[in-house]
Amino acid sequence: MxxxxxxxxxxxxxxxxxxxxxxxxxxxxxxxxxxxxxxxxxxxxxxxxxxxxxxxxxxxxxxxxxxxxxxxxxxxxxxxxxxxxxxxxxxxxxxxxxxxxxxxxxxxxxxxxxxxxxxxxxxxxxxxxxxxxxxxxxxxxxxxxxxxxxxxxxxxxWTIRDAHESQEAKAGLAVAEERLRFARDLHDLLGHSLSVITLKSELAAKLATKDPGRAAREMADVRRLAGESLTEVQLAVDGYHGLDLHEELDGVRAALEAAGTRCTVEARTDGLSPGARALLAWVVREGATNVLKHSAATRCAIVIDGGVLEMRNDGVHGSLAGGGTGLRGLCERMTAVGGSLSAGPTSTGEFLLRAVVPA
Structure with a gap:
């Protein structure tokens, strides 16, 4: 104009x-x-x-x-x-x-x-x-x-602006649904265990003077339940009870396309160990979350060739080279197993997330 x-x-x-x-x-x-x-x-x-x-x-x-x-x-x-x-x-x-x-x-x-x-x-x-x-x-x-x-x-x-705002709303809804799913997982994992731990702790406190032996057994159960709960939480944080790479790719593609982002996936994963597949699945999930939250992407390409994953998207709002908490955590996890992770804008104006894991 x-x-x-x-x-x-x-x-x-x-x-x-x-x-x-x-x-x-x-x-x-x-x-x-x-x-x-x-x-x-x-x-x-x-x-x-x-x-x-x-x-x-x-x-x-x-x-x-x-x-x-x-x-x-x-x-x-x-x-x-x-x-x-x-x-x-x-x-x-x-x-x-x-x-x-x-x-x-x-x-x-x-x-x-x-x-x-x-x-x-x-x-x-x-x-x-x-x-x-x-x-x-x-x-x-x-x-x-x-x-x-x-x-x-x-x-x-106005029509174009409303369409763009609706895409942002869909992206925000997808992120909110992911957070709710994780919250439900944690509630299901910890709700019952913590209730039992509370009851057994109260019972052990009442039996401490009347029946020390039974009180000790109750506290042993409390320690066991606490250890099991901690393990379950660690599993949930590490990958929601073990992520499947192909299921995660399908879910990410559906979430991105629902937000108005055309997503293409090329995955050649033959020969990857279960641990490597789980790590790449987590990278895919974190990368999709960043696309939804920090860009106005219209296209996203995910390519997995052996132990190398590259995820590219357009619509970058700004430089994310420093990375957020999720990317830093992934980088530390990759380094711990002998892999690597990098993320940042490219010369073509796209954002590239690249992860390498031992096959």
């Missing part, structure tokens, strides 16, 4: 120079007309941004640009033969009208459009001597086309 406004300003500025060189406008009048054109075109991008961001009410800027447009209209009247001057005269007024209709309700926009069209048609008809029956339809079509195009452009912008 800014480019269109700049091109239109340059064309009208060039027309103003032509009129000045031809002698149709005096130097003083040409400079004043140029100042009025600047008063219309300079604030115009600001007006469009305000109108495209929401449904604003008319502001003083509309009044100021309208006065500048009126000044340009009065200083550059239509030529008597209907030449270039007529086109510039109408264009300035209709450009201002296309911005005004974005700030008004429908009934007010129709009234304003009718007033501008009638005024421009009357001016053209008086100066050129053309019948108003000929001038009015031309002016109405020109003004209506420009105003409708601007309104349609804003509607298209």
């Amino acid at each position: 800014d480019g269109v406004v700049v091109l239109l300003a340059l064309s009208l500025g060039g027309l103003l120079v032509i009129l000045g060189v031809e002698g149709s406008l005096s130097a003083t009048r040409a400079l004043a007309a140029g100042a009025c054109l600047l008063g219309v075109f300079v604030p115009f991008p600001y007006l469009l941004r305000v109108a495209f961001d929401g449904r604003p009410r008319p502001t003083v800027w509309l009044v100021l640009t309208g006065m500048a447009a009126l000044g340009a209209v009065l200083l550059i009247p239509p030529s008597s033969d209907g030449g270039l001057g007529e086109g510039s005269w109408s264009m300035v007024a209709f450009l201002w009208l296309s911005a005004v209709v974005l700030f008004q309700p429908l009934w007010a926009a129709l009234c304003t459009s009718a007033a501008v069209i009638l005024l421009t048609s009357a001016g053209v008809a008086v100066i050129t001597g053309q019948p108003w029956q000929v001038v009015l339809p031309v002016q109405a079509v020109s003004a209506g086309t420009m105003a409708a195009a601007m309104w349609l452009w804003r509607w298209l912008w």
Whole structure:
């Protein structure tokens, strides 16, 4: 839109120079007309941004640009033969009208459009001597086309913005569902065990003086249950009771595509040990979480060749070379088993997560 406004300003500025060189406008009048054109075109991008961001009410800027447009209209009247001057005269007024209709309700926009069209048609008809029956339809079509195009452009912008926000909402929902799933796993693992531990501890405290032997047995059960609970939690944190690589790839692809990201997977995992497959499954899960949380990706490619995994995505918001807590934890785990992990933006503007594990 800014480019269109700049091109239109340059064309009208060039027309103003032509009129000045031809002698149709005096130097003083040409400079004043140029100042009025600047008063219309300079604030115009600001007006469009305000109108495209929401449904604003008319502001003083509309009044100021309208006065500048009126000044340009009065200083550059239509030529008597209907030449270039007529086109510039109408264009300035209709450009201002296309911005005004974005700030008004429908009934007010129709009234304003009718007033501008009638005024421009009357001016053209008086100066050129053309019948108003000929001038009015031309002016109405020109003004209506420009105003409708601007309104349609804003509607298209809002549609694209809503679609983008819905994708972000889907990505946030996918992350929230993953957190809820992990919370449910921890609740299922620890809820029963901690309840039993609490009851046995209270019972052991009551039996400490009455039946020391039974109290000791209860505390032994408490230690056993605590150890089992700790093991189960470690298993959950390490991979939700053991991740299956292919199941994780299928789940990640479904989650990314639900968030509007096209995901392709190429996995050649023959010969990988169970431990290596589990590590790569965790890398895939953490990488997908980062794509959903930290990018506006439209495509993601996951390639596994032996013990090497590469995950690429576009839509990077910023440099993540430092990595978050999840990536640092993965890096430490990879290093502990003799592997490696790296993550960062590439020269092509993508983000690359690369993991290498011993086969």
